[in-house]
Amino acid sequence: MVHRLEPLVVRHAHRLPCPAGPAGEGAVAARQFDAALISVGFKLSGELLTRLSGLPEGTVVDTAVRTLDTVREMVGDHVRHNVYFIDFPANVPDTYDFWTRCITEALADDATRESVLEQLSDGVVDLLTLPSYGRYQHSYTEMLGHHEELIAAAGDRMTVLHAGGDAGAEVTALYLALAGSSTPLGEDTLRDLEVLAEACVGGPQPSEIPxxxxxxxxxxxxxxxxxxxxxxxxxxxxxxxxxxxxxxxxxxxxxxxxxxxxxxxxxxxxxxxxxxxxxxxxxxxxxxxxxxxxxxxxxxxxxxxxxxxxxxxxxxxxRGEKKARSLDSLVEELLGAHDVTGAVGLLKSAPGKLFRALDRLLRMALTQEERFAVVAAAEEVAPQVAGRVLLSVREHLHNRAKETGERRVFVNRLGRAWVTEDTRQGVLPSFRLRLTTVLDAELRRRLPAPGHLLIDPAVLDVALPLSGKAVSSGLGVLPRGSLSTIDGELLRFFVYWKQKSRDTDYDLSALMLDNDYRTVSWLSYTNLAEVDGEHSGDITEAPDGASEFINVRLGAVRGTFIVPQVNLFSGEGFEEVEESFFGFMLREGEQQGRPFEARTVRMKSELRGPGRVALPLAFRRGEDGQWRAKWLHLYLKGSPAANRVEGNQVSVATLLRGIVEREQLTVRYLTGLMDAATTTLWDGEKVPDGPVTFIGLQRPDGLHPESRILTPENLRDLIPA
Known part of the structure; x- marks a missing residue:
């Protein structure tokens, strides 16, 4: 039972429960385990390597087998990633030359010649009817023979697995952390909590389940x-x-x-x-x-x-047989009669609802007395409002300060996004400032004193995880609105899907936009090669799984934005297929290797959204020339079939503008409110000797055992209750 739950601990905490057993000579097996992990971009911490070395060899081998399966799936290396063009990214043909070759091959085939001739007489050829189009023309093994071994580089990803305690204790700790989360969990994490709840129902329980x-x-x-x-x-x-x-x-x-x-x-x-x-x-x-x-x-x-x-x-x-007036209906009745003060008095009994209605109440208030009543009520009930609601309202008020008249972007809890005109009246700056001051003070009061605060600068622009909804699970995934620096010369996207019961065609594409969000170019199955990069070729069915890649040379990109997207052309949706995920890799300019190399993967996320066009993230080149990722986690409704990058350029650009120009509250904001005895920006080298509160993208090795550690895996714990 415990072994079955170990993968949850590894995935969510990047900790490996240490197996129990007598002392042994497991040093050789432990080093081999570490080497195998390094090949897929993971490694054992120094403490974990030492612990495993002191166990029997068989115990270490059993642990290694289980763990390697888990981390390979985390990074997307549990499947075989083939490509249509066997030499990709080399020797990718011109799109029309490739299509012509497919037609020529079909004409040379007795089984398809007549059908193709008939289509040619009408002036249009359906590519899907050509035998050499959309289906792998070589095996995975043959493809590997065309590529050199990966050349290791200093920039390759290395995710450290740290030493955990007894497996039972680690499972319990994970259960308590997820069950007691102050923010909603994502769909996949909620399913994991179900599994943990079954196993831990007879053990310790969280003091509160908010x-x-x-x-x-x-x-x-x-x-x-x-x-x-x-x-x-x-x-x-x-x-x-x-x-x-x-x-x-x-x-x-x-x-x-x-x-x-x-x-x-x-x-x-x-x-x-x-x-x-x-x-x-x-x-x-x-x-x-x-x-x-x-x-x-x-x-x-x-x-x-x-x-x-x-x-x-x-x-x-x-059934309507008994009346029970809801608070919402009573409030609407008062607001319909323009009684803002009465509505505020009623809403004070539901502090969360009051805070969610602040903008509307201030806009409806016609007098200064009414506006003061709204703000005074907010000040009075602020201590009773959930921390994530306070933060959401604080972010909202910050963006209301812009008053640009731009369109509003809405994103629901499933990641479905849409745009509408912003017709709201403004909120007077004096009242907005007073409310933000109240919110800052209340949040500062709730944050625990961190003592020595050690911060990895790379985490400062990560958006606060106010909800796990609509944020895909995976490796290296950050909340919507987060910014992360992209270091490398080659950016490579990948998508993998495996259909469940009917032919399914996903199309990986990348749209390049200029600074005004106008299209510069794109890469897709309709445009295989550009000066910016190459597409690996269109795969149109995936009974055994299929992969598509796009290789982008960042120095050659003619634009400000790169927007990768996955379009559903036909078949099963993202929530219907047996498996589907997206990710990106970073490589140095001369770094060779297979099309997919696990240790170069920076992000891999599940595709499980309600739309037919997925927009996981976008990349923007700043004025300093540095590329940064902006995390989107969006799904467009799209068309019932035949979605293509050419058909959604306007909607993608409109959504991107709304997300990019909206400012999220980040770790930088919340750490700025903390009353730290000492604050140190970690330089990636030696860590302090004493206990610290560490906030970063990955836990450093060697932290004091009494340290509090916050990384993307548990960053939700930063949100005050």
Whole structure:
């Protein structure tokens, strides 16, 4: 059981639980393990290498096998990445010359000659009907024979695995960290929490579970083991019912409730009854998910349990048979009557809602007295508002200061993005300044004193992870809006997908834009080679998996932006395929190797979004000539089929402008509020001898054991509760 959960610890914490066992002579096996890890861009910390060296050889080998499988999958090296053009990036042909060659080969084939001649008579040839187009013409092994071994470079990625404790303790620590997160988890991480909750339900539990989705998956584990679920709202019960039915605990997608066993029905009804009995006003929460409660009622049969009358009231409200005014409806009534002061007084009972409505309230306020009432209420309830809400409002007010009249970009929790005109009135600068001062003071009060603060400068422009939603899981992935420096001469994108049941064609493309977001050029299957770089060739089906690559020479790019994208041309969507992921590599100018080399991978993220065009990130060349990545995590709706880079240039440019010109709150902002005894910018060399609070992209080796360590894997812990 513990071995099954070890990969979760490695993925989420970059820690390797140390196996138990007697002393042994495992030094040789440990060094071999380290060498194997280095080949895929990982390595053992000094402490971990020493620990493994003192264990029996067989124990080390077993640990190595399990761990290598995990890290290869983390970086995308668990599959075979073939290319259509066997010498890629060398000898990529001109697009039209290549198409002509495919037609010529089809004409020479007795099986396809007649069909191609008929198409030529109409003046249009469907490339997908040509036998040599879109399908690998050589094996993976043959492709490897055309490429030299990777030449190691100082800039190759090296991710360090650190020594963990006992496997059981590491699993428990990870469970407590995820379960007690103050920010929502991403979809993949939430699934991991489900697995951990099942294993840890009988052990230590977090003192608080602030995120309701986390509570739902933990409650399901508690229900299965006979423990009482943790419920304090009617929506908690609805989420638990969704979890038991294998549905969406975020309530974004409708759940088809299963037939529930009598013990589960009794637990859910008893939970509803106790919640409403303790606070009848919570019946008003039913309106937000009225249809879901009606369907749940059909499964729970509340009329069979007269001992829980308050539970029956929940379903009576859902059916419209019992009235329960919601806070939102009361507030809307007051605002409809232009009673801003009355609405503010009502919202003080729901501090989070008040803060989310601040902009609207200030815009609706017609007098100075009303505006002062809004700000005074915010000052009064600020200590009761969740930290991530305070930070979201602080970021919002910062960007409202621009007042440029530009379009607004909206991104929902699934990463779907859209643009609309900004028709809002401005917020008076004096009130905006007063609110930001209140927010800064409250956030500063909540942040723990870090003692000696040791900061890796590379992390300062990472956006604060206010939510894990719509941020793909993977290696080297940063929150939307983050900036990271790109060092290297060759930038290589890759996409891999494996279809589940029908032919699926994904097209990797890269759009180059100038400083005004106008198209300069692009690389795709319709434009295989440019002065900027090369495309590896179009693959149109993936029964055994398929890869496409784009190689970009950064010094030759004729523009300011590079926007890689994955277009769904036909077949299964990103959420339907068996597997799909995107990433990029960085290489030195003369660095040879295969098209895919794990140790040069800087980022690999899962493609699991609702649209048909994926925009993982963009690259921008600054005035200093330095390239930087801007993390997007966006999905465009796209067309039902045949999405191409040529068809979405305007929408991509519009979205990019909105994201680039919006300023996110970053680690730099939050560390600036910390009351540190000493602050040191880490130079990548020796670390201090004493305990520190380290914030960086990767944990250094040799930190004092009592240090607090914050890296992208647990940066959510930086967000105050």
């Amino acid at each position: 995120v309701r989705e986390n509570r739902a998956v933990i409650n399901r584990a508690r229900l299965r083991t006979g423990s009482e679920p943790l419920l304090d709202t009617v929506t908690d019960v609805l989420r638990l019912a969704c979890a038991v039915s294998g549905g969406d605990v975020t309530l974004l997608e409708p759940t088809r409730f299963r037939g529930l066993s009598r013990p589960v029905r009794r637990a859910l009804l008893a939970g509803l009854d106790s919640v409403v009995a303790a606070a009848p006003a919570k019946l008003a929460d039913v309106h937000a998910h009225r249809e879901e409660f009606k369907r749940l009622g059909e499964r729970l049969h509340p009329h069979e349990y007269p001992q829980w009358p308050h539970a029956a009231d929940v379903f009576a409200v859902a």
